[in-house]
Amino acid sequence: MNIWGAALTLLVSTYMGEASCPGVAVAITKGDQVVAVQGFGHDSTGAPITENTKMAIASASKSFTALAVRQLADAGRIDLDRPVFDSRVTARQLLAHKSGISDRTLPEKSLKQPSSPAEAVERAREALQQAVPDNEFRYTNTNYHLAARLVEVASGENFNAYLKKHVFEPLNMKDTVAIDVTPRDLPPDYRKGYGYAYGFSISLTEPDRFVTGSDGVITTAADMAKWLAAQPKLAPQDGMGWEADQQGRLRHSGIWFTGTAGQLLTVSGYGIAVMANSGVTLGNEGTYGLENGIADVVEGRTPPEPESYRLLTDLVLAALTLLSVGLGIRALRRPRRFHKAWQVLRFVPLGILLALPTLLGLLYGGGRDITFFQLAHYSLPLVVWLGVSSVMNLSVAVARWRR
Structure with a gap:
C-alpha cells in the first residue's frame, strides 16, 4: 500500500x-x-x-x-x-x-x-x-x-x-x-x-x-x-x-x-x-x-x-550589518564628542560576539555547547553582523581617542 x-x-x-x-x-x-x-x-x-x-x-x-x-x-x-x-x-x-x-x-x-x-x-x-x-x-x-x-x-x-x-x-x-x-x-x-x-x-x-x-x-x-x-x-x-x-x-x-x-x-x-x-x-x-x-x-x-523564518532572519541581520557599516563610516567622517562613559558602549558588540557561543547555548539550547567555528555554520550572518559592528565601533573609539 x-x-x-x-x-x-x-x-x-x-x-x-x-x-x-x-x-x-x-x-x-x-x-x-x-x-x-x-x-x-x-x-x-x-x-x-x-x-x-x-x-x-x-x-x-x-x-x-x-x-x-x-x-x-x-x-x-x-x-x-x-x-x-x-x-x-x-x-x-x-x-x-x-x-x-x-x-x-x-x-x-x-x-x-x-x-x-x-x-x-x-x-x-x-x-x-x-x-x-x-x-x-x-x-x-x-x-x-x-x-x-x-x-x-x-x-x-x-x-x-x-x-x-x-x-x-x-x-x-x-x-x-x-x-x-x-x-x-x-x-x-x-x-x-x-x-x-x-x-x-x-x-x-x-x-x-x-x-x-x-x-x-x-x-x-x-x-x-x-x-x-x-x-x-x-x-x-x-x-x-x-x-x-x-x-x-x-x-x-x-x-x-x-x-x-x-x-x-x-x-x-x-x-x-x-x-x-x-x-x-x-x-x-x-x-x-x-x-x-x-x-x-x-x-x-x-x-x-x-x-520558516530562515530567510527573514538572515535579511534582518544583513540589514543590521549594512546599518553598522553606514553608522560607523558616518561616525568616522563626522566625529563628535561624547562622554567617556558612553564610549564604553562601543565595546558591547565585541563583548556579545565573544560571549555568543555561551549566550546562544543558554537562550536556544538549554545550556548546550557550541564552538565559534560551529557558530559560523549555525548563523554566519549573525557572526558577520557582530564582527562588523565590533570593528566599526572599535575603529570609531580609537579614532576619537587619538583626537
Missing part, C-alpha cells in the same frame, strides 16, 4: 521551499507495514534524492543506542539501575539524560574530541565522578557516548560493529552504518549537506565531531522505513532514546550543522521519518514541523501551512 498523494507532495514541496532545503527523504509506516518511501530534491552533486540516498539522522541515532543497551539488559549483561564507570550514574539515567552531566559540566563540543567510546569515558571521568543524578532532564551527547562504551564493555564488541550485527543486519538495514567521527568516517557515497546564509544554500563539510552513540548513524529512507516498521515489536519507551511529546507521541529529532532529521511514532500507529540535507541554522531548527504536518495528513487532518 502506498498512501503518497498530492497532499503529501504539496506539503513536503512547500516545506522545502519555505525552509530553503535542497533535499528531503521521507518514510512512512503503519504498524509493521511500510506504506510510503520517497525522496525529493537533490543532493550536493545535483543527483536526485531517492529512497536509497545515504543521509544523516543525527541525534535520532540515540534510539539505536538505547535499543542496544536494552538488548544487553534483557540478556542480563547490563543492569539498568546499577551505577556505571565508578560513579553514581546508572545506565537508565544516561539514556534518559538524567545523569547530572550536562554541556555545562562537560562542554562536549569545545573540548578536544575523542576518537573512541573508551576515550570518551576518560574525557568524562571527572564529570562522571562529580555528577549527582537529581532526576532533572539535561540533554547532552556525552550521556550517549558513555552508553556506547557501556555496550562495548558488556558485549565485548566494538559499538558500531555491535549495531551492525545485532540491529542493522537483523532488520535488513543493508545501507545503514554507524560512525565514530565526522567527517573522517563518513561513507564514500555519502554526499555533503548544506549550510545556509543570506538566502543561499551552500554545500559544506560537517565539522569535526565525535558522534559515536549520540548522532553517528548514516542511513537511507528505505532503511528507516524498516526501522519504523520494527518498532511495534521493539516496544520503544519514553526516556530510552525516544521522548514523549504533549500528544503522547514518541519522537526524537536530530540536528547536524549540515543536515537535520526526525522520527515520530503516532498514537494511531503511524511511523514517520524525515531526513533533510540542510543543517540547523538560526530560523531553521529542524524537521519537527514537517513530521507533524505529515502526521496530520496521514491521519486525515489539514496541516498548518509550512513556514
Whole structure:
C-alpha cells in the first residue's frame, strides 16, 4: 500500500521551499507495514534524492543506542539501575539524560574530541565522578557516548560493529552504518549537506565531531522505513532514546550543522521519518514541523501551512550589518564628542560576539555547547553582523581617542 498523494507532495514541496532545503527523504509506516518511501530534491552533486540516498539522522541515532543497551539488559549483561564507570550514574539515567552531566559540566563540543567510546569515558571521568543524578532532564551527547562504551564493555564488541550485527543486519538495514567521527568516517557515497546564509544554500563539510552513540548513524529512507516498521515489536519507551511529546507521541529529532532529521511514532500507529540535507541554522531548527504536518495528513487532518523564518532572519541581520557599516563610516567622517562613559558602549558588540557561543547555548539550547567555528555554520550572518559592528565601533573609539 502506498498512501503518497498530492497532499503529501504539496506539503513536503512547500516545506522545502519555505525552509530553503535542497533535499528531503521521507518514510512512512503503519504498524509493521511500510506504506510510503520517497525522496525529493537533490543532493550536493545535483543527483536526485531517492529512497536509497545515504543521509544523516543525527541525534535520532540515540534510539539505536538505547535499543542496544536494552538488548544487553534483557540478556542480563547490563543492569539498568546499577551505577556505571565508578560513579553514581546508572545506565537508565544516561539514556534518559538524567545523569547530572550536562554541556555545562562537560562542554562536549569545545573540548578536544575523542576518537573512541573508551576515550570518551576518560574525557568524562571527572564529570562522571562529580555528577549527582537529581532526576532533572539535561540533554547532552556525552550521556550517549558513555552508553556506547557501556555496550562495548558488556558485549565485548566494538559499538558500531555491535549495531551492525545485532540491529542493522537483523532488520535488513543493508545501507545503514554507524560512525565514530565526522567527517573522517563518513561513507564514500555519502554526499555533503548544506549550510545556509543570506538566502543561499551552500554545500559544506560537517565539522569535526565525535558522534559515536549520540548522532553517528548514516542511513537511507528505505532503511528507516524498516526501522519504523520494527518498532511495534521493539516496544520503544519514553526516556530510552525516544521522548514523549504533549500528544503522547514518541519522537526524537536530530540536528547536524549540515543536515537535520526526525522520527515520530503516532498514537494511531503511524511511523514517520524525515531526513533533510540542510543543517540547523538560526530560523531553521529542524524537521519537527514537517513530521507533524505529515502526521496530520496521514491521519486525515489539514496541516498548518509550512513556514520558516530562515530567510527573514538572515535579511534582518544583513540589514543590521549594512546599518553598522553606514553608522560607523558616518561616525568616522563626522566625529563628535561624547562622554567617556558612553564610549564604553562601543565595546558591547565585541563583548556579545565573544560571549555568543555561551549566550546562544543558554537562550536556544538549554545550556548546550557550541564552538565559534560551529557558530559560523549555525548563523554566519549573525557572526558577520557582530564582527562588523565590533570593528566599526572599535575603529570609531580609537579614532576619537587619538583626537
